[in-house]
Amino acid sequence: xxxxxxxxxxxxxxxxxxxxxxxxxxxxxxxxxxxxxxxxxxxxxxxxxxxxxxxxxxxxxxxxxxxxxxxxxxxxxxxxxxx
Amino acid sequence: xxxxxxxxxxxxxxxxxxxxxxxxxxxxxxxxxxxxxxxxxxxxxxxxxxxxxxxxxxxxxxxxxxxxxxxxxxxxxxxxxxxxxxxxxxxxxxxxxxxxxxxxxxxxxxxxxxxxxxxxxxxxxxxxxxxxxxxxxxxxxxxxxxxxxxxxxxxxxxxxxxxxxxxxxxxxxxxxxxxxxxxxxxxxxxxxxxxxxxxxxxxxxxxxxxxxxxxxxxxxxxxxxxxxxxxxxxxxxxxxxxxxxxxxxxxxxxxxxxxxxxxxxxxxxxxxxxxxxxxxxxxxxxxxxxxxxxxxxxxxxxxxxxxxxxxxxxxxxxxxxxxxxxxxxxxxxxxxxxxxxxxxxxxxxxxx
Numbered sequence: 001x002x003x004x005x006x007x008x009x010x011x012x013x014x015x016x017x018x019x020x021x022x023x024x025x026x027x028x029x030x031x032x033x034x035x036x037x038x039x040x041x042x043x044x045x046x047x048x049x050x051x052x053x054x055x056x057x058x059x060x061x062x063x064x065x066x067x068x069x070x071x072x073x074x075x076x077x078x079x080x081x082x083x
Numbered sequence: 084x085x086x087x088x089x090x091x092x093x094x095x096x097x098x099x100x101x102x103x104x105x106x107x108x109x110x111x112x113x114x115x116x117x118x119x120x121x122x123x124x125x126x127x128x129x130x131x132x133x134x135x136x137x138x139x140x141x142x143x144x145x146x147x148x149x150x151x152x153x154x155x156x157x158x159x160x161x162x163x164x165x166x167x168x169x170x171x172x173x174x175x176x177x178x179x180x181x182x183x184x185x186x187x188x189x190x191x192x193x194x195x196x197x198x199x200x201x202x203x204x205x206x207x208x209x210x211x212x213x214x215x216x217x218x219x220x221x222x223x224x225x226x227x228x229x230x231x232x233x234x235x236x237x238x239x240x241x242x243x244x245x246x247x248x249x250x251x252x253x254x255x256x257x258x259x260x261x262x263x264x265x266x267x268x269x270x271x272x273x274x275x276x277x278x279x280x281x282x283x284x285x286x287x288x289x290x291x292x293x294x295x296x297x298x299x300x301x302x303x304x305x306x307x308x309x310x311x312x313x314x315x316x317x318x319x320x321x322x323x324x325x326x327x328x329x330x331x332x333x334x335x336x337x338x339x340x341x342x343x344x345x346x347x348x349x350x351x352x353x354x355x356x357x358x359x360x361x362x363x364x365x366x367x368x369x370x371x372x373x374x375x376x377x378x379x380x381x382x383x384x385x386x387x388x389x390x391x392x393x394x395x396x397x398x399x400x401x402x403x404x405x406x407x408x409x410x411x412x413x414x415x416x417x418x419x420x421x422x423x424x425x426x427x428x429x430x431x432x433x434x435x
Contacts, residue, residue, distance in 0.1 A: 017357055019327075021120050021146055025163045048146070055149040059159050 013042045016073070020048035024056045027078075031062065036082040039065065044074045053078070088261040089113045090243070091201045092212040093193055094159055095297050096147025098278050098290040099214030103245045104155055105285055107212055110262045114212065116159040117197050118148040121168040121189075122326045123299045147291040154287065162200070165323055168192065172300065173319050177231065182306035184298060186223035187231060190215070194236035210241040210256045217247040218272040226251075246270045246278070299330060308334055311435045315342065315379070324358070328376075331355065334435040335392060341379030342435065343389055345396050361412060365393045368418070369406035372397025387421060394423035 013030050015023040023044050030040060042053055053076045054064045063079040092104035094116035108114045152159035171192045175185030194211055201208030215224050215232075222228070229251065233242045240255045248257065248267035257264040270277045282290060299305040308329045313319045315336070331354055333345040343365075346352035352374045355364075362376040375393045377386075386409060394405035400423045410416045 021118075021124075021161050022163070024146070024149070025120060025161050028161065052146045052149060055146065055153060056159075056161075059149065059152045059157070 011038065011040050013040055015049070016043055016045045018044070019046045020052050023049045024052045027053055027056060028060075031060075031078075031080055034080045036080055038080045040078050040080065042076045042078065044076065045072045047074070049074050049076060086206075087111055087113045088210070088256070089115070089201075089206070089208040090210050090212050090256075091197045091208045092116050092157075093197055093214070094118050094148045094151050095214070096149075096151055096291050097214070097297065098275075098282060098292070099216060099219075099246060101151045101154065101214070101287070101290060102278060102281055102285070103212050103214040104151075104157065106245045106267065106281075107243070107262060108155065108157070110266060112262060114155070114157050115208075116148070116152050116155070116157050117193075117200060118159060118161045119164045119168075119193055119196065120161060121171075121298075122165045122323050123168075123172075125297050125299055150291070160200070162196070164192075164196065167196075169321070172321075176235070177228075180222050180301065182301055182303050183309055184301040184306070186220070186301075187228050189298075190223060190232045191235045194232055194238050194242055198236065198238045198241070209261065210243055210254070211238050212243050212245060214246060215244045216270045216272075216278075217244075217250045299326075305329060308435050311336065311342075315339070324361075328358065328378075332373075332375075333396070335429070335433040336435050337388055337392060337430070337433045338379075338381070338385050340385060341377050341381045341389065343392060344376040344378065345393060346373040346375065359410070363409060363411050365390060366408050366410070367394065367397040367399065367405060368408050369404075370397045370399035370402070372399070372405075386417075387419060390419045390421045391424040392429065394421055395426065395429065397423070399423060 013026060015026050023042065023046060027042055034040065050067055057064050057078055062081050065077040065079055068075045090107055090112050092100065092114050094100045094104065104114050104116065148161065149159055171185050171188045175188040177187035180186050194213065197211045215229060217224060217226060217229065233239055243254050243256050244251060245267045247270050248264060249269035250271055253264060256262045312325060312329065328344060331344065332347055332351050334342060336342040344355065346355050355374045355376055358376055362378060365375040365377065373393065373396050377389055381389055390407040390409065394400065394407060397405055399405035403422065404420050405423050407419045407421060408416060409419065
């Protein structure tokens, strides 16, 4: 785990009320600060996140661990992989 | 072992940039994609806002640039350039196109950014690829403008347009043998058949076909709204929220003092909810109706006018009266009962 991201709060990215592609951009910026093995939960409301974040993970080689949707609230949990 | 050359490809999500990247990849070049979010992109936001349109047009909405990257098997880096892009929109050195689309300056900006981004990566990148096709767009893709883009971006002859390369002077990647010019193309003009034939020969069965281009600034209605906003504020400036709201709802300016933004469907109403604290907003309380934002400062008489206009777009439009609640950003609310404005009384010139 990266030192600066040791708390559970630090491993959550809140992009609720942002519209795509901003959730993807913010995910990319945040992942760049993390280490392989770190897990990040992305909280979103734009349904496009369900497509775009997994697509972004596929092209960058990261792993989607789970996606959940409750009403408008979407959570995508990913694991950062080595480049 | 000799390391392969590396290229940054501008990936819009359309067919041309997909093909340009693919034909260079097929020559053994390591390609990574860049996609810039300027705030004016048609993709993404618009799909997300307009729920019913999305559902009817695309059962599974996708970000086409990411989709292209997946098809190509390359990394795609999406960069937020909203703030830096303002200077392109507000002060285009090469002017605007038919609307407020600064296409030449936009491409200069993006090609320059691509090179800068490439320099900053480990090991650097050797050249930049775009999907530009000579003569495809009458103002921004003529020979003279392609030269300006290469020169003003600072990328010079490290800018390769694989789809029209044979119509252009050999670039550094061609002269140095990083790519074989003979395997590049001579596409020209607006005819899309050569691109479609190439796509099919490369095994692609699907690609995005954005109607009306990928940038809102090329859209007459959007440009008109942006110009109206600048005139109303007496200042040419914008923030992300401004340019987002220009994409949403009906816009009517019945007075120089204010403009109404009226949601057209549930997705837009939901989107406007996110802005209700920043604006005076109007809700229909006696019938189903849109959420409306009032941008500006209205007098009491003008609030009455605004309520009548909003009521016209509610399900009570045929009734004698409609109840409207008006909420101001300072927390003060008021209730009005108004006669919906008849359609013929909505002046054409109010529509922005």
